[in-house]
Amino acid sequence: MIKTPKARRFLAAARGKTIAVMGGSFNPAHKGHLDVALYALRKLKADEVWWMVSPQNPLKTADGMAPFAERIASAERLARHHSRIRVTDIEVLLGTQFTADTLRTLVGSVRDARFIWVMGADNLVSFHHWAAWQQIFNSVVIAVFDRPSYSLRALSGPAARRFARMRIRERSGSLLRNRRAPAWVFFHTPLNPLSATRIRYGTG
Structure with a gap:
């Protein structure tokens, strides 16, 4: 159940739309995030992209993690000229920590x-x-976008193998929004080498 008025208002604005949801620490947000969001809008025919800034990724250490407000602010600065990219603290509003719980709540709400x-x-x-x-x-x-040096490992990994039969062709990616889960696509998009880790430590 959605308890807070802010969460209810935010979710109400999603009704009838196709929403591409990108989660992450955004520590900090960078052009690689923006490139994927813009590709998602175009290739998935999405109405909006939500940048779902995570309070704390359970698989990442808190060392070197900027405060949540700073990471939200960096994402908002990067997206300020793109009205269809919405920066959100929806996991805070919903009180969820894991992506599976967040998505289940979104789909059910x-x-x-x-x-x-x-x-x-x-x-x-x-x-x-x-x-x-x-x-x-x-x-x-699910839509997966290529990253430098990850393509082969990603497509041969346990998740890709487990759901290999549910993968649709890249040229049919715009139809993904009309498919029922499980279904996924892998996009071989132009590769952006930027990473938040390299930016934080001055190597990118």
């Missing part, structure tokens, strides 16, 4: 919206370590 989980190929490599990762595949359709 806004039944006439179509949600697409968007992630980079680097996340697909380790996806089988995520909490209830198979539940994620079975609850929403």
Whole structure:
């Protein structure tokens, strides 16, 4: 149940739309995030992209993690000229920590919206370590965007192999929003070498 008025208002605005959801620490937000969001809008025919800034990624250490407000602010600065990219603290509003719980709540709360989980190929490599990762595949359709040096590992990893039969062709990616989960697509998009880690430590 959605308890806070802010959360109810935010989710109400999603009704009838196709929403591409990108989660992450955004520590900090960078052009690689923006590139994926813009590709998602175009290739998935999404109405909006939600940048779901995580209070704390359960798979990452808190060392070197900027305060949540700073990470939200960095994402808002990067997206300020793109009205269809919405920066959100929805996990804080919902009180969820794991992506599987967040997506289950979103899908159950806004039944006439179509949600697409968007992630980079680097996340697909380790996806089988995520909490209830198979539940994620079975609850929403998924779009994976290539990252430098990750393509082969991602497509040969446990998650990709487990759901290999549910993968649709890249040229049909715009139809993903009309498919029922489990279904996913891998986009071989132009590769952006930027990473938040390299930016934080001055190597990118």
